[in-house]
Amino acid sequence: MSDFAKEKAARLLKKRGSVSSLGSHDVKAKETAGKTKDSISTLSYIEEPGHHEDNPRPTVQMENTFQLAPYRRFPVLTVNDILKDVLSSYLQEEKYEAELCRQMTKTISEVIKARVKELMVPRYKIVVLISIGQLSDQNMRIGSRCLWDSSNDTFSSHSFKNSSLFALANVYAVYFE
Amino acid sequence: MPVILKIILTVSFNTDEASVTVKECIEGIIGGIDYNQNKVNQWTASIVEHSLTQLVKQGKPFKFIVNCAIMQKSGAGLHTANSCYWDTATDGSCTVRWENRTMYCVVSVFAVAVTC
Numbered sequence: 500m501s502d503f504a505k506e507k508a509a510r511l512l513k514k515r516g517s518v519s520s521l522g523s524h525d526v527k528a529k530e531t532a533g534k535t536k537d538s539i540s541t542l543s544y545i546e547e548p549g550h551h552e553d554n555p556r557p558t559v560q561m562e563n564t565f566q567l568a569p570y571r572r573f574p575v576l577t578v579n580d581i582l583k584d585v586l587s588s589y590l591q592e593e594k595y596e597a598e599l600c601r602q603m604t605k606t607i608s609e610v611i612k613a614r615v616k617e618l619m620v621p622r623y624k625i626v627v628l629i630s631i632g633q634l635s636d637q638n639m640r641i642g643s644r645c646l647w648d649s650s651n652d653t654f655s656s657h658s659f660k661n662s663s664l665f666a667l668a669n670v671y672a673v674y675f676e
Numbered sequence: 677m678p679v680i681l682k683i684i685l686t687v688s689f690n691t692d693e694a695s696v697t698v699k700e701c702i703e704g705i706i707g708g709i710d711y712n713q714n715k716v717n718q719w720t721a722s723i724v725e726h727s728l729t730q731l732v733k734q735g736k737p738f739k740f741i742v743n744c745a746i747m748q749k750s751g752a753g754l755h756t757a758n759s760c761y762w763d764t765a766t767d768g769s770c771t772v773r774w775e776n777r778t779m780y781c782v783v784s785v786f787a788v789a790v791t792c
Contacts, residue, residue, distance in 0.1 A: 561791060597753050604757035612759040625761040626769075626786045628743055630754065637750035638713050642720035643743035644728050647788075652739065671741050673762075673788045 566676075568651060573620055573672040575655050581614050582657035582668045595633040595664040604629045607668070615670060626671040633664055647673055687736060689768030689787040694731060698742075698772045698783050701726040711748045711778040720744045727783065738787040745782045754780070762788060 589607055593599065608629045615625050630641065645654070651674035659666045705723050724742045731740055747754055760769065766789035774781045 595753065600753070600755045604755040605759075608757045608759035612761055616761055624763070624767065624788050626741060626788075627759045628756070628784065629758065630745060630756045632747070632754040633752040635750050635752035637748040637752050638711075638716070639745065639747040639754075640716045640720050641743070641745040642724055643741065644721075644724035645739075645741045646728055646732060647739040647741070669743065671786070673739055673741075675788075676791055 569620075569622055569674055571620055572651075573623055573653050573674075574618060575653055577618065578615060578655040578670055578672075579657060582611065582655065582670065583659075585611055585614065586657060586659040586666050586668055590631075590659060590661060590664065590666055593661070593664065595631075600631045600633075600664065604631050607631075607666075611668060611670065615672075620672070622675045624673045624675055626673070628669040628671075630667045631664060632666075634660070634662070641667060643669065645671065687789075688766055689736075689738065689770075689789075691768055691770040693734070694770045694785050694787070695772050697730045697734075698727045698770070698785060699774065701730060702772065702774045702781055702783065706746075706776070706779070706781065708776070710776075711746075713748075716746050720746055723781070723783065727785065731785065731787075736787075737790045739790055741786040741788075743784045743786075745780075747780045747782075749775075749778055749780060754782075756782060756784070758784065758786075760786065 585607060589603060589610075593603070608627045611629070612625060612627045615627070632639065645652070652672060654669060654671045656667070656669045658668075702723055705726065706719055723746075724744045727742050727744075728740055731738075731742075745754070745756070756771075758769065758771075760767070767787060769784060769786045771782065771784045774783075
């Protein structure tokens with residue numbers, strides 16, 4: 500079973516042309532009951548944009564506007580609602596499946612970024628971070644720390660759970676002076 | 677004739693250096709230890725704080741966001757994705773995946789440039 504799974508994973512990877520750093524590891528069967536003490540992980544897809552830019556755009560030097568604080572602050576509550584809305588509409592009825600959730604994380608992060616951009620809050624840079632995981636016996640903790648200007652910069656976060664999966668969405672907004 | 681010297685102060689984010697820094701932080705804090713539910717709270721807090729202090733010590737003009745997820749190994753799957761709206765010439769991110777026998781740790785660092 501493990502050989503078949505390996506071949507299938509390799510075929511899928513070749514189709515997508517993705518980077519895989521674990522060529523010889525097995526995928527541990529999910530049906531194994533009880534605690535799996537020595538499970539081996541498989542990184543099946545990693546996509547890192549932007550590193551293959553050979554001619555990066557020259558850094559644009561902005562002129563001073565002498566504006567220290569934003570005229571319009573980042574609307575945290577509105578973004579909270581956006582996150583709640585997007586996560587529940589995309590994931591309410593879904594069951595955890597590796598392929599589906601892989602695509603889902605990427606789609607959801609793009610959708611949330613687009614909706615936050617629509618709010619058109621000037622001079623704010625946005626970072627959206629999505630995590631979707633399977634609900635099983637495991638315990639997990641996610642934390643983040645930020646070094647920024649707390650008077651102007653802020654974040655918004657929402658978590659969602661259904662019977663087979665959980666999802667966490669974080670949006671960080673950083674003011675660009 | 678007077679010579680005019682113009683120095684450009686903006687630098688772009690060095691992904692490799694950040695990745696090495698973060699990996700060392702993780703190793704230092706949860707290096708040879710097994711998953712322990714009572715301690716995972718302080719582990720995430722110290723990994724994130726430690727990485728942040730080390731990144732700041734590099735002295736670059738960036739605002740940082742560091743995100744850390746620690747998960748017990750039980751056969752369950754986890755997916756993370758991020759999407760960023762920023763200036764790709766100056767800002768950047770890096771993600772470090774680490775695991776040992778009993779747990780996974782994924783740390784993401786986002787760096788947004790500050791115009792001095």
